[in-house]
Amino acid sequence: MPEKYKILFVCLGNICRSPAAEGVMRHFAETQGLSERLEIDSAGTYGGHRGELPDPRMRSAAAKRGLGLTHRSRKIEEEDFAEFDRIVVMDDMNYEDVHRLAPSREAAERIDRMREFFRKHPDRSHVPDPYYEGHEGFELVLDLLEDGCEGLLETLKKEGRI
Template sequence: MKKKILFVCLGNICRSPAAEEIFRQLAARRGLSECVEADSAGTYGGHAGELPDMRMREAAASRGYRLTHRSRQVAEEDFDRFDRIVVMDDRNYEALHRLAPSRELAAKIYRMTEFCRRHPDRTYVPDPYYEGRAGFYLVLDLLEDACEGLLDDLALE
């Protein structure tokens, strides 16, 4: 049965679309494309329909990731559609817990850094929007690490 993962950040223009594409590519490299599905969304809907931030697209492209996702706001129905909802920080974690239709469905919410192996000291993926260029590369480092860990975790199910 295909596992469906939703990655969530604030505006769905930096961290979550990058996580979506990184997860897809890493799954493909492992031959798991038929076993997993990924999407992304934001807790804030002000960027709906937009491509990811140009700086994130450039940083991602330098590592071979092409970010083409169009931003959307997370919806209550996502709790039924996805097996796991993976958030970038505590603000998103709390927002989704408030949106969750039930405790059972809220149990699908995870923090991205729960899956980090090479960065165990990290408790959240920082928002690079107001940071310099280095902030986008740090986010990619964390997302690559966490997506590998998430795939490992899914393989154990």
Template sequence: MKENGKYRILFVCLGNICRSPAAHGIMEAFAARGGDAVEVDSAGTYGGHRGELPDERMRRAPARRGYELTHRARQIREEDFERFDRIVVMDDMNYEAVHRLAPSRVHAEKIERMRDYCPRSGRSYVPDPYYEGHEGFELVLDMLEEGCANLLGAIRSRSRS
């Protein structure tokens, strides 16, 4: 699946305006700092925000940490299963939705939960901060920074094997 030698990751949440574009921006920044050959994208299981920038609050909170979120929302497509090496979802509802979209069992094996990469949080999913205050966005960013660092570490370990 590696295109041009790059490992490809797709992050998925519901609307592609909070959690997945934040994971996208964080992972791009981590990969760039580490010189990793990783290509990142994000999508939502719901297409109602198609073409929109991330939620303004989600752009402000990561900006304070040095991340710029410029991705435009899009809906996940069946061809994403061919294009990406990993599809990382933010919660169980989206995990199930993405599984239903997978064209085969082999493609479904690419789907993972972000929570598996953020054990320190003690949470079973990355919560949607859309209806939360400032603290909700900060919590999600803390989880995504931990998760992206651990995911990138797993990719590095695999590429050395």
């Protein structure tokens, strides 16, 4: 069997957007029979929440969609560039922070913005941080992540990666 294609989702604290993206992508991989082809993880550019579960509000919103978020927060490290085939960030600030961490130009070329995979939300420029938002903010983030993860899977299939 070929090696798994490895995807790392990244946001600021790794307690809202990126663990939710990880959960959405895992769910899609399972329902489409792709779990054996994909390895999915998430991290943050800020390490202050290291070891914490995702934000309870995100876990609650995700649970209503049948997603269990059990990831423990961690900070992205330079070694992740050697480990993962694609790094998908949630906004431009994350992009710049991750880009600065990249050990080489080749590594930096594996960084994508989630917005590049939006199909149903082409007007959106990023996945907003819902941390200081109400319930609607978490729902919007999940809507955007479902759209982006579907688009990412389409891209991976077209590229022949899965």
